[in-house]
Amino acid sequence: MFDIFWRCLAIGIGATILMDLWAILYAKLSGGGMPNWAPVGRWFYHLKNGTVFHRDIGESAPYAHELALGWIGHYAVGIVYAFLLVLFTGAGWLAAPTFLPAWIWGIITVGAGWFLLQPGLGIGWAASKTPNPNKVRFLNLVAHTVFAVGLYGTALLIR
Structure with a gap:
């Protein structure tokens, strides 16, 4: 069980790092900006009060450490998604990972964002x-x- 925990932790972090590297590459190629995790941090902060939906997160009370909380939340969600992938596919996926379940799960997780x-x-x-x-949806x-x-x-690297 402990082995599964550490593998899922590593897989979630590795996948999120790759996603962030993609964001850096896309920003350089497109001339656009990098994702701003501060609004996400503010959103996470306001969850403690039971506020899930905001008319405009920019109008919600700021939090001094919202950028840090946004980054932490971003990686925490990536880790949770890795655990859920293994929960749904079974621990056998860790021993013999295949792309299709990971890709299906990746597409399903877009729903949480949307x-x-x-x-x-x-x-x-x-x-x-x-x-x-439509551009935002495609990029998601x-x-x-x-x-x-x-x-x-x-998963392949650590099996």
Whole structure:
């Protein structure tokens, strides 16, 4: 059991690192900015009060350490997703990882962003209130596919 715990922890961290490396590469290639985890940190902070959905997270009371909390939350979610992947596929996946379950899980996890985090931040269901929601949705799918590659790749490295 302890071995499964450490493997899932490593897989979640590895997959999230790959996702972040993708974000850096995309920012350099597109000339766009890097993801800002401060609003996510503010969102996590306000969860303690039972507030899940905000009209605009920028109008919610700030938290002094929201950027740090956003990064911690980002990695914590990646780790939880790795644990859930192993829970759903079984511990045998750790011994013989395959890409398809990781990719399916990566795509499924986009739903948490579209239907929980994004409306929670006040940008609408599946980024519907953003200037270009289809671009955001496409980039979410790409980022979570990269995350899935990270789940699979890290599992291969540590098996």
